[in-house]
Amino acid sequence: MSDAGLMEDLYREIILDHYRQPRNRHAVDSPTCSADGSNPLCGDQVTVSVVVDGDRITDIGFAGNGCSISQASSSMMTQYVRGRTVAEARAGVGAFQQMMTTGEVAGLEGFDDIDALVGVAKFPARVKCASLAWKTLEQALNEGGAATPVTTDERSA
Numbered sequence: 394m395s396d397a398g399l400m401e402d403l404y405r406e407i408i409l410d411h412y413r414q415p416r417n418r419h420a421v422d423s424p425t426c427s428a429d430g431s432n433p434l435c436g437d438q439v440t441v442s443v444v445v446d447g448d449r450i451t452d453i454g455f456a457g458n459g460c461s462i463s464q465a466s467s468s469m470m471t472q473y474v475r476g477r478t479v480a481e482a483r484a485g486v487g488a489f490q491q492m493m494t495t496g497e498v499a500g501l502e503g504f505d506d507i508d509a510l511v512g513v514a515k516f517p518a519r520v521k522c523a524s525l526a527w528k529t530l531e532q533a534l535n536e537g538g539a540a541t542p543v544t545t546d547e548r549s550a
């Protein structure tokens with residue numbers, strides 16, 4: 394088997410692990426901001442709730458349902474963001490979006506599992522699945538409180 398094939402298998406295992414055993418899939422106490430996101434093309438839904446204390450994200454949780462890519466990405470996103478500063482979380486959103494655009498691993502510290510989603514970049518419809526949690530996080534951080542819902546459907550955006 395080629396190295397590329399081995400990496401694809403490894404990445405698939407990481408994605409399935411997050412899908413089957415999602416991290417931070419729970420409600421958080423007294424969130425300071427939250428947002429709902431939906432990807433109508435695939436039927437993915439995610440709600441992200443965040444506790445920001447000063448400039449740090451002290452707690453984050455998500456709820457949702459949808460395809461394995463959307464839910465695994467939600468799990469990975471919360472794992473990355475939890476305990477980081479708001480600025481680091483925003484940098485993560487930017488790095489993820491860049492990975493989806495360029496098709497190259499972000500190589501960011503703390504992105505080890507997230508890099509497993511790099512193959513999604515080849516499939517524009519699945520990019521929406523993978524990006525949903527990150528867009529929803531960004532919306533929650535931008536608007537604070539109960540933010541306006543996010544949708545990947547540009548027609549209604």
Ligand code: ZN
Pocket residue numbers: 432435436437459460461462463522
């Ligand atoms: Zn999906």
